[in-house]
Amino acid sequence: MRRAVFLDRDGVINRAMVRQGKPYPPAGLEELEIVPGAGEALSQLKDRGFALIVVTNQPDVARGATSRATVEAINARLARDLPIDEFRVCYHDSADGCGCRKPKPGLLVDAARERGIDCSASFMVGDRWRDVEAGKAAGCTTIFVDYQYDERRPEGSDYTVGSLDEAVKIILATKEKQVKTVEQLKIKIFADGADKAGMLEMYRKPFVKGLTTNPTLMRKVGITDYRAFAKDILKEIPDRPISFEVFSDEFPEMERQAMEIASWGDNVYVKIPVTNTRREPSYDVIRNLAGKRVKLNITAMMTLTQVRDVVAALNPAVPSYVSVFAGRIADTGRDPVPLMAAAVEMLKVNPKAELIWASPRELLNIFQADSVGCQVITVTNDVLKKLSLVGMDLDEYSLDTVKMFRNDAVAAGFNL
Numbered sequence: 001m002r003r004a005v006f007l008d009r010d011g012v013i014n015r016a017m018v019r020q021g022k023p024y025p026p027a028g029l030e031e032l033e034i035v036p037g038a039g040e041a042l043s044q045l046k047d048r049g050f051a052l053i054v055v056t057n058q059p060d061v062a063r064g065a066t067s068r069a070t071v072e073a074i075n076a077r078l079a080r081d082l083p084i085d086e087f088r089v090c091y092h093d094s095a096d097g098c099g100c101r102k103p104k105p106g107l108l109v110d111a112a113r114e115r116g117i118d119c120s121a122s123f124m125v126g127d128r129w130r131d132v133e134a135g136k137a138a139g140c141t142t143i144f145v146d147y148q149y150d151e152r153r154p155e156g157s158d159y160t161v162g163s164l165d166e167a168v169k170i171i172l173a174t175k176e177k178q179v180k181t182v183e184q185l186k187i188k189i190f191a192d193g194a195d196k197a198g199m200l201e202m203y204r205k206p207f208v209k210g211l212t213t214n215p216t217l218m219r220k221v222g223i224t225d226y227r228a229f230a231k232d233i234l235k236e237i238p239d240r241p242i243s244f245e246v247f248s249d250e251f252p253e254m255e256r257q258a259m260e261i262a263s264w265g266d267n268v269y270v271k272i273p274v275t276n277t278r279r280e281p282s283y284d285v286i287r288n289l290a291g292k293r294v295k296l297n298i299t300a301m302m303t304l305t306q307v308r309d310v311v312a313a314l315n316p317a318v319p320s321y322v323s324v325f326a327g328r329i330a331d332t333g334r335d336p337v338p339l340m341a342a343a344v345e346m347l348k349v350n351p352k353a354e355l356i357w358a359s360p361r362e363l364l365n366i367f368q369a370d371s372v373g374c375q376v377i378t379v380t381n382d383v384l385k386k387l388s389l390v391g392m393d394l395d396e397y398s399l400d401t402v403k404m405f406r407n408d409a410v411a412a413g414f415n416l
Ligand SMILES: [Mg+2]
Pocket: 008, 009, 010, 011, 012, 016, 023, 126, 127, 128
């Protein structure tokens, strides 16, 4: 299914003639003025694969105030100068009772049906309430370009902007179809932690499908007896994957530790760092342990070369995790999304190996990881707490933020 941006014409791609605060179409080519920057903005949408379809009400034809030829001449000029795929025009007036005059969604729905367009992944950009209503009725995301006309304002548009350029920026920045709830995600959420109470709290959440720990987290919460802590946790969490890490820097000892950790339970995955601290890769250890059917979680990975070599060392008959530290990659100013997408591809030769998006930095990472096909994301408590915000109305969230500032100022007793 394709995506489209449905564009109103007058006021959106060309300037509307505003008289007494109300917008009118240009009377002819001599009045036609394309919105500055429209060509470049629309080209960007085109490059992104959007169909660009103008959907315009021209009731002045039915009213006898202008001719169809004039409307078509303007459309032809716009088509010459802008990368529009198609113009769809309603020439009726309200009294005609047609299905195409906006706010009816006919122009959009017909185009969608004929061109195989997914309206729920498409946008409607307009400068009047009829545009927004038509977009909503068709199931599009709606963007209202607000020129402060003296007329009825639209209700419930998804976005309000001041120009076509801003509308295009929003469209370009919007990922395809945001999933609305955590239950709709395919990705498995693993909780990252080391304090017992926090881990058990996470374990009780049905959407937490596994847990991970690491020596840094364990040290932070003051754990000194590694084995006792792990066995204690495993008594409470016997049935979901949980990873414990080796900490030796010598490969033979690493292997010995791994065998002991693996013996603690069927649901235990042994975390093996991809190298030791002398930069020596752990691939032989991984190969040996995988050969003994130890379930592994290869950790601290950041490059595709590491992913390729680890996948080659793993046993395709044994479940394993390949843990790439996307958040730490992002910390270096690099976008982890393309790298993670490539890693997903590399893992396909080993269907029992699953890619973990490790060290997430924000809630959005859960959606990013899901959309590239990552099987697992490890999430800390701080990020999980934000799950209740998913899909929240931004006007409401803005208001909450204003209230927070106000309450804190009052509570602090500030005065000027
Ligand atoms: Mg308009």
